[in-house]
Amino acid sequence: MFEGGVEVRVLVVDDSPVDRRVVEGLLKRSGSMFQVIAVDSGKRAMEVLGLTEGKEAEQPTVYDPKIDIILTDYCMPEMTGYDLLKAVKEQSCRKPIPVIIMSSENEPQRISRCRAIGAEDYLLKPLQTNDVLRLRDYVRPTALSPKTGTKRKIAIEMMAENSGSERRPCLAGLAVA
Amino acid sequence: MSLMALREQLNMLLNSMYIEGLLDQQFQQLQMLQDASSPGFVAEVITLFCEDAERILTELTKLVDQAVVDFQKVDAYVHQLKGSSSSVGAQNVKLACIQFRQFCEENNKVGCLNALNVVKHHYYLLRNKFDTMLQLEQRIQAYDSKQQN
Numbered sequence: 001m002f003e004g005g006v007e008v009r010v011l012v013v014d015d016s017p018v019d020r021r022v023v024e025g026l027l028k029r030s031g032s033m034f035q036v037i038a039v040d041s042g043k044r045a046m047e048v049l050g051l052t053e054g055k056e057a058e059q060p061t062v063y064d065p066k067i068d069i070i071l072t073d074y075c076m077p078e079m080t081g082y083d084l085l086k087a088v089k090e091q092s093c094r095k096p097i098p099v100i101i102m103s104s105e106n107e108p109q110r111i112s113r114c115r116a117i118g119a120e121d122y123l124l125k126p127l128q129t130n131d132v133l134r135l136r137d138y139v140r141p142t143a144l145s146p147k148t149g150t151k152r153k154i155a156i157e158m159m160a161e162n163s164g165s166e167r168r169p170c171l172a173g174l175a176v177a
Numbered sequence: 178m179s180l181m182a183l184r185e186q187l188n189m190l191l192n193s194m195y196i197e198g199l200l201d202q203q204f205q206q207l208q209m210l211q212d213a214s215s216p217g218f219v220a221e222v223i224t225l226f227c228e229d230a231e232r233i234l235t236e237l238t239k240l241v242d243q244a245v246v247d248f249q250k251v252d253a254y255v256h257q258l259k260g261s262s263s264s265v266g267a268q269n270v271k272l273a274c275i276q277f278r279q280f281c282e283e284n285n286k287v288g289c290l291n292a293l294n295v296v297k298h299h300y301y302l303l304r305n306k307f308d309t310m311l312q313l314e315q316r317i318q319a320y321d322s323k324q325q326n
């Protein structure tokens with residue numbers, strides 16, 4: 001039981017049921033700070049976030065997707081992780097949501113491409129416990145409920161982008177294409 | 178068979194799977210994620226993997242059997258299988274998928290046909306061992322439940 005802390009609401013987006021379950025398991029095992037919502041496509045992610053693809057006029061008056069961080073696979077059919085990243089970042093003027101890309105491919109061009117449009121990090125699959133713990137560094141929850149039950153606004157400084165483990169490709173330090 | 182004998186059998190099975198290259202250390206990561214709050218985690222992930230793998234192998238069999246092979250589609254499926262096998266620690270399946278993708282890149286139909294057979298071989302070998310493993314775990318859990326009662 002996570003006491004006296006805050007919950008981080010993670011939206012996990014992956015078309016692989018195996019990977020969704022493994023990432024969910026990793027997040028939950030890393031501490032009850034993570035509340036996980038897992039969906040199988042970019043389109044479903046957009047629905048959860050309250051975003052309509054490419055239609056600004058239909059945005060809700062109050063944009064409050066209730067997600068603190070998005071962890072999305074890169075390679076997905078129809079709407080890729082890159083497409084989702086782009087859509088989310090286009091909305092970020094209202095409420096910035098960190099987006100972390102996951103991929104089994106360690107491709108510098110792909111990493112640069114994601115970084116160029118605002119991805120906070122790029123993690124190699126299969127994810128490890130250290131990767132998941134890093135997610136906390138990117139979160140800026142604005143209205144979270146501590147497990148003790150008292151609602152309060154919390155501002156947490158976003159850590160510098162240069163955190164990361166040695167073996168994972170870190171976006172910092174890579175030349176942007 | 179006694180509880181100790183069952184546990185020993187399970188350990189021997191797992192060790193052999195690592196030695197033979199069926200599993201790599203990613204599987205240990207999965208085991209570490211299993212705890213009292215998620216007691217069936219490994220079994221759940223294995224089941225998901227097997228369902229997903231068999232779905233993909235069925236699609237691949239159809240695609241590679243075509244007169245004109247859509248190598249992009251084939252590659253997409255192999256990529257998926259490579260990903261899920263990597264996530265569960267299914268090493269030989271993963272390596273076979275990597276080889277398979279090479280043949281896709283070369284638009285090599287014969288290579289793809291052979292590679293598919295290799296993937297199937299490794300997958301069904303692994304599945305049989307997983308089945309045995311899960312049966313042993315169930316028997317151990319049944320023993321443990323009996324002892325607690």
